[in-house]
Amino acid sequence: xxxxxxxxxxxxxxxxxxxxxxxxxxxxxxxxxxxxxxxxxxxxxxxxxxxxxxxxxxxxxxxxxxxxxxxxxxxxxxxxxxxxxxxxxxxxxxxxxxxxxxxxxxxxxxxxxxxxxxxxxxxxxxxxxxxxxxxxxxxxxxxxxxxxxxxxxxxxxxxxxxxxxxxxxxxxxxxxxxxxxxxxxxxxxxxxxxxxxxxxxxxxxxxxxxxxxxxxxxxxxxxxxxxxxxxxxxxxxxxxxxxxxxxxxxxxxxxxxxxxxxxxxxxxxxxxxxxxxxxxxxxxxxxxxxxxxxxxxxxxxxxxxxxxxxxxxxxxxxxxxxxxxxxxxxxxxxxxxxxx
Numbered sequence: 413x414x415x416x417x418x419x420x421x422x423x424x425x426x427x428x429x430x431x432x433x434x435x436x437x438x439x440x441x442x443x444x445x446x447x448x449x450x451x452x453x454x455x456x457x458x459x460x461x462x463x464x465x466x467x468x469x470x471x472x473x474x475x476x477x478x479x480x481x482x483x484x485x486x487x488x489x490x491x492x493x494x495x496x497x498x499x500x501x502x503x504x505x506x507x508x509x510x511x512x513x514x515x516x517x518x519x520x521x522x523x524x525x526x527x528x529x530x531x532x533x534x535x536x537x538x539x540x541x542x543x544x545x546x547x548x549x550x551x552x553x554x555x556x557x558x559x560x561x562x563x564x565x566x567x568x569x570x571x572x573x574x575x576x577x578x579x580x581x582x583x584x585x586x587x588x589x590x591x592x593x594x595x596x597x598x599x600x601x602x603x604x605x606x607x608x609x610x611x612x613x614x615x616x617x618x619x620x621x622x623x624x625x626x627x628x629x630x631x632x633x634x635x636x637x638x639x640x641x642x643x644x645x646x647x648x649x650x651x652x653x654x655x656x657x658x659x660x661x662x663x664x665x666x667x668x669x670x671x672x673x674x675x676x677x678x679x680x681x682x683x684x685x686x687x688x689x690x691x692x693x694x695x696x697x698x699x700x701x702x703x704x705x706x707x708x709x710x711x712x713x714x715x716x717x718x719x720x721x722x723x724x725x726x727x728x729x730x731x732x733x734x735x736x737x738x739x740x741x742x743x744x745x746x747x748x749x750x751x752x
Contacts, residue, residue, distance in 0.1 A: 450480035457482045462501035464536045465513045470752040474745040475508055477724040494742040503538045507550045510749040512559030518550030531564045547581055552706050556620035563618035580616040602649045617657040617706050627658045657706040668707045668715050686732050699730045699738040708748050718746045
């Protein structure tokens with residue numbers, strides 16, 4: 413190949429790469445533009461005042477996934493009419509939870525080279541009270557019943573023990589003092605009645621009982637455990653094996669959670685169970701599909717959780733006692749929380 417031919421080949425390659433790159437950018441822009449348009453059969457979403465302390469009927473807050481200008485914003489609907497028009501707040505969150513007039517919103521800040529993340533504490537009118545940097549991609553968030561504590565979990569990379577498996581970082585902050593426990597892995601662990609130390613411990617999915625006690629998932633040695641946490645004593649104690657993403661019932665007697673069931677697909681092994689904390693008896697719910705969410709109790713008897721839907725995720729409900737059937741409650745929504 414002479415010099416003239418090599419130059420021709422190089423020029424052709426540059427033009428081809430440029431054409432492919434331009435086409436990819438235009439295609440991505442087109443997809444983004446489509447997602448900014450309201451879906452024809454989607455819910456009505458309009459702007460308005462959103463509060464975490466509703467003065468009238470009980471409200472359901474969600475991250476709105478309906479396509480259109482309010483996608484990813486925290487929106488509210490009457491809890492008794494989840495398919496009704498949504499009121500969007502203008503506040504965008506990847507994960508969200510609220511209780512007693514306090515909200516925790518996990519957000520992404522888009523960068524030229526990489527995204528960064530933060531945990532934002534909101535007041536009852538969704539105004540920013542405090543920001544904490546978050547070292548990874550948000551996955552779970554919870555507020556204590558009093559609104560005094562907030563917790564969040566993110567996925568992180570760079571832990572030398574992690575290998576190809578995921579690694580998490582879970583934090584708890586006090587909204588009265590802004591004191592921060594930024595890594596619950598530093599708490600003292602008691603496993604099977606004995607002090608336990610391991611480099612592969614991961615903690616995620618906090619659910620609060622009050623301003624001292626909480627429950628969470630602890631993973632180590634290829635197994636997962638329900639742990640009871642004591643924020644004052646800075647301790648974690650294992651209670652039950654094969655529990656992920658616990659969610660404490662309002663009456664404090666039961667935990668809803670993901671259980672890895674034998675015989676299920678390796679990629680979809682989790683089913684939604686409920687654990688009685690007094691008897692440690694497990695009850696399988698009537699939801700037989702794979703659940704990859706931290707369920708929420710809508711009362712003492714019903715669970716709300718997300719499943720993949722046409723526009724990201726839909727919210728479903730199922731009785732907590734194993735009876736009944738699962739039913740879809742709300743389309744194009746995720747990260748539910750009740751106010752009022």
